[in-house]
Amino acid sequence: MTAGPSVQRPAPILTEDNHTFWEAAREGRLVAQRCGDCGQLRHPPRPMCPACHSLQREVVDLSGTGVVYSYSILHHPQHPAFSYPVIAVLVDLDEGVRMLSNLVDINAGDVHIGMAVELAFAATGDDGAVPVFKPRGSGP
Amino acid sequence: MSSVISRSTAIVGVGQTEFSKAAGRSETQLASEAILAALVDAGLSAGQVDGLVSYTIDPVEETELVRALGIGEIAFSSRVPYGGGGSQGVLLHAGSAVASGAAEVIVAYRAVKARSGARFGRAEVGTRPTSQHSGSTAMQWCTPYGVLTPGAWMSLNATRYMHTYGVTNEDFGRAVVQLRAYSANNPNSHFYGEPITLEDHQTSRWIAEPSLRLFDCCQETDGAVALVITRSDRAADTPSPVVVAAAAGAGLFEEEIASNHYAPDLAVMDGSAAMARRLFRGSGITRADLDVAMIYDAFSPLLLMQLEGLGLCGPGEAKDFVADGQLGPKGSLPCNTNGGLIGEGYIHGMNLTLEAVRQLRGVSVNQVDDARTALVSASRTGVILQCP
Numbered sequence: 001m002t003a004g005p006s007v008q009r010p011a012p013i014l015t016e017d018n019h020t021f022w023e024a025a026r027e028g029r030l031v032a033q034r035c036g037d038c039g040q041l042r043h044p045p046r047p048m049c050p051a052c053h054s055l056q057r058e059v060v061d062l063s064g065t066g067v068v069y070s071y072s073i074l075h076h077p078q079h080p081a082f083s084y085p086v087i088a089v090l091v092d093l094d095e096g097v098r099m100l101s102n103l104v105d106i107n108a109g110d111v112h113i114g115m116a117v118e119l120a121f122a123a124t125g126d127d128g129a130v131p132v133f134k135p136r137g138s139g140p
Numbered sequence: 141m142s143s144v145i146s147r148s149t150a151i152v153g154v155g156q157t158e159f160s161k162a163a164g165r166s167e168t169q170l171a172s173e174a175i176l177a178a179l180v181d182a183g184l185s186a187g188q189v190d191g192l193v194s195y196t197i198d199p200v201e202e203t204e205l206v207r208a209l210g211i212g213e214i215a216f217s218s219r220v221p222y223g224g225g226g227s228q229g230v231l232l233h234a235g236s237a238v239a240s241g242a243a244e245v246i247v248a249y250r251a252v253k254a255r256s257g258a259r260f261g262r263a264e265v266g267t268r269p270t271s272q273h274s275g276s277t278a279m280q281w282c283t284p285y286g287v288l289t290p291g292a293w294m295s296l297n298a299t300r301y302m303h304t305y306g307v308t309n310e311d312f313g314r315a316v317v318q319l320r321a322y323s324a325n326n327p328n329s330h331f332y333g334e335p336i337t338l339e340d341h342q343t344s345r346w347i348a349e350p351s352l353r354l355f356d357c358c359q360e361t362d363g364a365v366a367l368v369i370t371r372s373d374r375a376a377d378t379p380s381p382v383v384v385a386a387a388a389g390a391g392l393f394e395e396e397i398a399s400n401h402y403a404p405d406l407a408v409m410d411g412s413a414a415m416a417r418r419l420f421r422g423s424g425i426t427r428a429d430l431d432v433a434m435i436y437d438a439f440s441p442l443l444l445m446q447l448e449g450l451g452l453c454g455p456g457e458a459k460d461f462v463a464d465g466q467l468g469p470k471g472s473l474p475c476n477t478n479g480g481l482i483g484e485g486y487i488h489g490m491n492l493t494l495e496a497v498r499q500l501r502g503v504s505v506n507q508v509d510d511a512r513t514a515l516v517s518a519s520r521t522g523v524i525l526q527c528p
């Protein structure tokens with residue numbers, strides 16, 4: 001086992017528009033934004049619904065299951081907060097939104113498009129957590 | 141609807157500094173040198189300039205240039221967002237201003253110290269979600285996951301493209317070998333005299349697997365490029381004008397910096413397709429009329445994906461188009477004859493415009509016979525340039 005990164009994973013940058021997502025993650029929940037009027041689900045969160053222009057926003061919990069839409073095994077350049085290679089993924093969640101994240105608990109060579117994944121969490125440097133994904137059914 | 145630009149404006153002067161890994165002087169000086177060279181090329185004086193256009197991300201302030209060059213009264217200035225993807229937008233802005241009469245003589249410039257200064261390819265964790273109207277709000281979703289560079293962002297699109305069409309990194313490598321063959325002839329280039337083989341490409345280290353090896357990435361570069369734009373009727377008095385036949389900027393806001401992670405199908409470059417529709421519409425020019433093309437190749441997958449997005453070949457056909465040598469000097473569409481951003485250097489796309497002008501003037505180091513119509517695509521912005 002190699003030494004972990006010397007610096008911890010950076011905390012998300014919170015804004016007036018995105019904080020609901022990251023605050024829920026801190027509490028161990030994966031959420032998306034839903035229009036309070038027409039019900040359209042969206043991610044990343046935004047202030048206005050592009051379908052009906054409503055400013056009413058709800059935060060809804062997601063199942064945390066989805067499939068890998070695309071991935072990339074990042075080798076260089078390297079930042080001290082991460083262990084390399086970093087496995088970056090775009091996950092299409094069952095509810096129909098896409099998220100950028102990391103895939104954990106897997107060898108880089110085993111990652112493939114279409115693989116089933118489920119929610120996990122990774123700690124950040126500010127004692128928070130961000131949603132990541134692991135192969136579905138790979139245990140706790 | 142035809143473009144407002146439609147042959148009414150022309151590039152009448154081009155200038156550059158040397159391209160290097162350490163310019164050893166400020167971006168303001170680099171820009172001033174390139175602009176002066178472009179004005180000399182055009183046979184115009186700084187006092188005749190009344191407009192300035194650049195990128196939102198460019199560090200050089202208009203005020204400094206006006207003072208450094210002794211430019212007189214400025215009638216028009218603007219900046220194009222979204223970094224290199226907006227690079228050809230300088231001609232849409234400048235051309236629109238000249239065509240409308242808002243200004244007479246506009247200088248477009250880009251000065252970077254992308255090697256000795258702030259490198260795009262360095263893994264850095266930002267602390268602010270936005271900067272300079274360059275699509276960087278998307279970074280807030282990438283930073284906690286170590287997806288920190290344009291190459292990392294773009295590589296997620298590229299993997300999906302490879303998956304959809306059965307494309308391999310070797311397919312990208314064949315394009316890179318051609319770019320490096322062009323740049324080997326180009327004294328301006330980082331890789332002058334340094335062609336590579338496919339094996340060299342395939343043994344360069346992984347940057348982002350399975351899409352990007354080291355040789356798939358552009359060369360971070362210091363330097364500056366400037367263009368002088370004026371009305372076509374006025375251009376007739378200048379030594380070597382090139383007509384702006386069409387300019388388009390569609391698709392600019394559908395993507396982040398180098399990716400569009402939330403679009404339905406990442407194997408398709410929707411932004412390029414939208415831009416190309418606008419570019420060709422009403423221009424009287426078809427894709428078959430193109431003699432040469434410069435296609436924004438910050439990373440080699442973008443070259444293949446753009447060929448398809450722009451409609452220069454069908455979906456999934458770019459790998460065969462490349463393998464058949466169509467980008468080469470004897471191909472149906474010689475591309476990036478300066479070596480591209482991968483071979484010549486990365487002046488954030490504006491050196492591709494410069495090479496298109498060289499081709500139409502007949503002075504490229506890899507001159508295409510009788511080149512009369514050139515496309516320059518930065519994916520989301522583009523221009524068609526022609527001999528007068």
Ligand SMILES: [Zn+2]
Pocket residue numbers: 035036037038039040049050051052053054
């Ligand atoms: Zn709505």
